[in-house]
Amino acid sequence: GAVVSQHPSRVICKSGTSVKIECRSLDFQATTMFWYRQFPKQSLMLMATSNEGSKATYEQGVEKDKFLINHASLTLSTLTVTSAHPEDSSFYICSARDLLGRGGTDTQYFGPGTRLTVL
Amino acid sequence: QKEVEQDPGPLSVPEGAIVSLNCTYSNSAFQYFMWYRQYSRKGPELLMYTYSSGNKEDGRFTAQVDKSSKYISLFIRDSQPSDSATYLCAMSAGAQKLVFGQGTRLTINP
Numbered sequence: 629g630a631v632v633s634q635h636p637s638r639v640i641c642k643s644g645t646s647v648k649i650e651c652r653s654l655d656f657q658a659t660t661m662f663w664y665r666q667f668p669k670q671s672l673m674l675m676a677t678s679n680e681g682s683k684a685t686y687e688q689g690v691e692k693d694k695f696l697i698n699h700a701s702l703t704l705s706t707l708t709v710t711s712a713h714p715e716d717s718s719f720y721i722c723s724a725r726d727l728l729g730r731g732g733t734d735t736q737y738f739g740p741g742t743r744l745t746v747l
Numbered sequence: 748q749k750e751v752e753q754d755p756g757p758l759s760v761p762e763g764a765i766v767s768l769n770c771t772y773s774n775s776a777f778q779y780f781m782w783y784r785q786y787s788r789k790g791p792e793l794l795m796y797t798y799s800s801g802n803k804e805d806g807r808f809t810a811q812v813d814k815s816s817k818y819i820s821l822f823i824r825d826s827q828p829s830d831s832a833t834y835l836c837a838m839s840a841g842a843q844k845l846v847f848g849q850g851t852r853l854t855i856n857p
Contacts, residue, residue, distance in 0.1 A: 632790075660843060669755075671835065671849045672791070721790050725843070731796060734779050734839040738790035 629655050630731060632724050634739035641712055642747055649707045649742045651722030657702035658724035662736060663695070666719045678705045702727065712746045719743050750774050753836055753848025762857050766823040770836035770848045773817065777838040777846075780812050782821045785833045785850070794834075795821065826855045 631654040641647050651661055659680045664672040676697050678684045684697035694716075696708040705724075709716055720743075723736035731737070753770045760766055768782075778799055783791035795810040797803045797819075803810045809822040819838070823830055836848040 630793075634790075669852075671847045674844065677843065719788070723790075731793065732779060732781075732798060733841055734843055734845060735781060735793060735796055736837075736845060737793065738783070740790045741788070743788070 630726065630737040631655050632722065632737050632739040634722055634742050636742060637740060638743045638745075640745045640747065643713050644711055646708055646710045647712055647744060649709075649720055649722075649744075651705045651707070651724070651739055653703045653724045653726075653737070656724075656730065656737075657727040658705075659702060659727050660725045661699060661705040662723045662725075663697060663705075663707050664721045664723065666721060666741075672721065675707075709744065712744070714746045717744055717746045748773060750846050751836065751838060751848045754851055755849045757852040757854060759854045759856060760826060762826060762828060762855055764826050764855075766826050766830070766853060766855075768821040768823075768834050768836075768851050768853070770819050770838075771817055772819075772838060772846075774838075774840065774846075775814075775817070776840035778841060779839045780810070780819050781837040781845070782808075782810055783835040783837060785835060787832075791835055828855045828857050831855045 661678045663675045676684045676686045678699040699705040721741040723738045782795040785791040800814045807824045811820040833850040835850045837845040
């Protein structure tokens with residue numbers, strides 16, 4: 629149980645294009661999903677918290693107009709990297725909290741990640 | 748000073764050894780403690796969840812929380828090469844966000 633999927637797993641795009649990453653909770657409902665960015669050999673950096681049906685809350689220093697987040701249902705959140713540039717190349721990981729609190733308070737279940745390369 | 752401190756390693760031990768991974772923290776409001784395992788180029792996988800102080804055991808894994816010392820540990824018994832990964836501690840105060848340690852890279856040598 630508690631499976632989170634991400635699509636695509638890997639994407640290569642040209643500079644200036646937009647890329648959409650999907651995050652789905654497969655066997656549970658999630659009112660809250662999180663988007664992280666991870667650089668090589670570093671820990672997770674929280675980008676934003678996404679609540680179903682409301683606007684995302686972005687961490688300080690994260691450009692909301694560049695990283696658009698939509699959480700349209702209890703099982704799907706999307707991250708769109710707009711006008712991507714080489715410095716946006718990174719490993720993006722989403723996570724989800726079970727609506728029913730399975731796994732414990734504040735426990736997050738993570739997706740497998742999406743590796744974005746911007747040429 | 749970071750809220751959560753974790754030695755990044757790398758840590759290399761022989762197969763079968765007992766592994767001890769640790770994190771210290773400064774925020775006394777943290778009550779929920781987790782350990783995640785992350786293989787290279789994959790998302791983190793929840794290993795252990797502990798609420799408040801005490802021990803919790805699951806198979807070869809034991810998680811310990813000492814709130815008085817603001818110190819948590821993960822022990823791996825009879826370590827296997829498949830345990831080679833980065834281990835991340837994470838904790839929260841019940842406010843949804845998790846605060847992560849830097850992660851410890853562990854290698855189990857056959």
